[in-house]
Amino acid sequence: MKDKKFFEREGVQSVIASIICILIGLLLGFIALLIINPKGAPQAMFRIIGNFFKWNRGDLKLENFGITLVKTAPLLMCSLSILFCYKVGLFNIGVAGQYVVGACAALVGVFGFNLNWIGCVLLACVAGMIYGIIPGLLKTFCNVNEVISGIMLNWISLYSANMILGKYVATGAKDTPELHSTVEYQKALLPNIGLNNLFNGNKYVGLGLVIAIVFAVAIWIIMSKTKLGFELKATGYNKNAAKYAGMAEKRNIILTLGLGGLIAGLGASLLFLTDFTQWDINQTSVPAMGFNGIAAAFLGGLHPIGAIFSSYFIQHITDGGSYVDLSMYTSQISDMISSIIIYLCSFTGLIRYLLKRRKGGV
């Protein structure tokens, strides 16, 4: 016997709320496309929603599906970092900077120390963790809001990464070297563990996706089944009550942001060690991965398992955005849709309330 009817269960309601957010976001995006140029709007919308379905051969579809998955892994890690910290009452917007630091550390591991992939991944974890601890210390000991310090640290990380990785870039080039092209760097590539065969031999697909999903499940278990998770959540609900109950609330805050940083840093290494993308030392804005992670975390109803699906969705429409007809539209239309979705996600409480009231009235 179930205690509650299907539609009254909290999980079901969050899923419905998220789907409503997605639908409104897509609708507003479609209206924007219509305003820019009504002629190609339906096709552009199908390109955004369809993403890899644009390719007409099955093997190409699979290969491009794989590419979206490769980018989903770091996005999922970023969104896990956000939602993990949010459960403890911390808004870890510094995730973008922790991601940058992780990427930088992983690449220094490759080019500077010539480590294998395990070494590079560990280096990225440590760097991300240290970078997450900084706002934690500032918050607990100096009362600095973690959002403000996070933003400042994001910009500092960007310029630092450009400076540090500049040493390994060939003169005249702007990107760090590709890992596949040099024999001594190849040991730093993440193993494919056979997954590449599933995606038409896409050489970028591999361990990263598995690690990200394992982390999602692990965080779900930690938060809902362990004493540590309970303490962290209690600290998030009421810092003073947690302190009164004998929990080390300062330690919990620092620990949370440190773990959040570790997750984000690890996420960055999962992308850069596949060799799918290189670090561009001339970039002037912090990579969008961290900010998209915020969208994914809230769209997934702040649930680690929900984040797996929402991360994939956000990456799916972001990649789809690059397939719109670029002589009429721009790929940033997807960013716009994602940001509208985040804005709407702040109302999920309201949507759930409306759902409840409707059911109550019947």
Next chain:
Amino acid sequence: MNMFEILMQYTLLFAAVLSLVALGGCFSEHSGVVNLGLEGIMVIGALGGALTFKYLGTNTSLFVIVIMVLLVSILSGVLFSCLLGIAAIKLKADQTLVGIAMNMLGTAAATVIVKSINLAEDPTNPSSEITYISGKKAFTFIDGYEFNWFMIIAVIALIAGYIVLYKTRFGLRLMACGEHPQAADSVGINVYKMRWAGVLISGALGGIGGICYITAGVSSWKFEVGVAGFGFLALAVMIFGQWKPQRIAIAALLFGFFKALSNVYSGFDFLKNLNMPSQVYNMMPYIICLIILAFTSRHSRAPKAEGIPYDKGMR
């Protein structure tokens, strides 16, 4: 012009931006709403102003350009800040999340709009850049110097802000809503209206700050980069200024100086001889900001009720 004059000009320019935006944040927070969306408001205000420059063309008189650009920037900022008002006041949403969403939306929407306009004019030009060389001149009042009307506007805004907050009935009521909204409500002040006023004023000031920022020393802007964290620097100025207009002015000058230094350091021989990478100067304002915040936030006098949605039914 020697380098110190240039450094001083840029310091004043950036200080004008920071004090305008920080003052906006100050009004919003005193009414009880945390406005993390200032960055997005700046982008949208800048977009409105830049488009006005573009469409007014070169034949319009300078006076009309100045007035129109200011009006459109203010209006754009105010309209965009309604997103915060609706979510934070009406629907009682998480103000941090709304602010972050507004920042992302501001940059993404501005990029889409500018790129679409550029593409419609020339299908081979997918850039997000608007150029306004002649329009920008309208705002400078001495030839060859970067001094402009925004500095005057910033000073006026700071003085007006001080008077409004501390010497008028409206200002004192506004601050009451940020300190103890239930008490304010009990003596007949409409908390929702006051909070709307705070948010809309911050939208107006953020909008001017945006157009001020993209005309500071440059005459074209790529909207893809947003405003490079300036909205958050302004929030840091506000915190360092302890939510008080007179202190915000001093904080803005300090932060403006370091930002200016990162722009013009290469003109100073002794700085150039240090041979530090340009990135070090680029991150300087942010590092200084963190250090100053670390030392000044301990005894912060933030409005007590900021960030908490007001609910009449709550005690």
